[in-house]
Amino acid sequence: MSQAVESRGVTVRVPGKINLELVVGPLREDGFHELATVFHTVGIYDHVTATPAATWSVQVSGQTAEGVPTGADNLALKAAKSLARRYGVEEAAALSIDKNIPVAGGMAGGSADAAAALVACEALWELQVSRDELEPLAARLGSDVPFLLHGGTAIGSGRGERLAPVLARGELHWVLWVSTGSGLSTPEVYAECDRLREAAGEPVPDPAPSGELIAALRTMDTSAVGAALRNDLQEAACSLYPVLEDVLEAGTSLGAQGAIVSGSGPTVAFLVGTQAQAIDLSVGLAARGPAGDIRRATGPVAGAQVVQSVAPAGPPTFTG
Known part of the structure; x- marks a missing residue:
């Protein structure tokens, strides 16, 4: 070494x-x-x-x-x-x-x-x-x-x-609503999904990604990507944390082109077309509520990347 x-x-x-x-x-x-x-x-x-x-x-x-x-x-x-x-x-x-x-x-x-x-x-x-x-x-x-x-x-x-x-060209603009309260347990959300499905009595098919979303991502067409967003855990997350339904409704009514609970929640991601629209939606969500930590981000970005070496005795300084 x-x-x-x-x-x-x-x-x-x-x-x-x-x-x-x-x-x-x-x-x-x-x-x-x-x-x-x-x-x-x-x-x-x-x-x-x-x-x-x-x-x-x-x-x-x-x-x-x-x-x-x-x-x-x-x-x-x-x-x-x-x-x-x-x-x-x-x-x-x-x-x-x-x-x-x-x-x-x-x-x-x-x-x-x-x-x-x-x-x-x-x-x-x-x-x-x-x-x-x-x-x-x-x-x-x-x-x-x-x-x-x-x-x-x-x-x-x-x-x-x-x-x-x-294969995805270009970038997408997101506004994220992050709960300032407690989070959701992933196992509990999956269990609630199973419970809701059992209550509905419907068969569960083998999963497959949709061709509509993959096609939309090739051109990063915001409206097409927004229309193809899907999360089978969203109903379960909303069942366990009902405020999410209010958040989804608020963002959609304020002009988001797509809205989805991220993974097992409770973060909600809203898709918009431009950085200016992201700022407008952030301001609208903050004013209208429900209360949450509102953040803006773009994607996709690179995964884990070394950004700096740092002396152990001092605070890190980042290059990117």
Whole structure:
């Protein structure tokens, strides 16, 4: 290992994701659901810094740090330890997470930090391991982790861990409504989805992505993408957190060209055509309510990326 890396840490920037489409199939024997989803990264970021240390540790700060575990249950810490075991690294790392992605908001903040920890520790330990080689480790950590190694827009199948890139040209403008209250538990939302389906008594077909959305993404036609947004968990999320229905109605009435609960919620993503429209919708949502943290972002963006080396004694400075 070089002296430069021994004396310095590595900082990785990683985005959150939204699901432009989430088709939930039948419950599998392993307890997971078969999925067909279209992942899409947006420019809301966490930063994860890994530095050499005598013992493993993780500390969390930032706008959305509350409620993130700092012990053995932290997914980024699990990721770093799994990488060390896989490649026979005997030294430990201290992880520092600066959180801005909503927690328990359907934007895969924990999975993003796990992806960032894999990338940061791979660089810290100079393992020369590719992103593709990291994917099996990532998949064992969570269904969203492999996608966040790469970012962009991609179709996910299986539990979401099997990926195929989507040819998407240009960018999309989003306004995100983030709950300032408690989040939603992903297992509880899936359980509520199963309950609602059982009550309806309708068969659940095998999932498949829609051709309409894939075609719309090729040209980034905002109105076509907005019309094709779909989330099979949205009804369940609204059932558990009814204010989401008011949020969806408010954004749609204010001119959003598409509206969807992100993943298992409760973050709501509104699609608009331009940055100016995003500003107008942000102002309208803030004035009309329901109360929430309103953010603007564009997508797709790159996945986990090394942005800086940082001396362990000082605060990180970012280059991008």
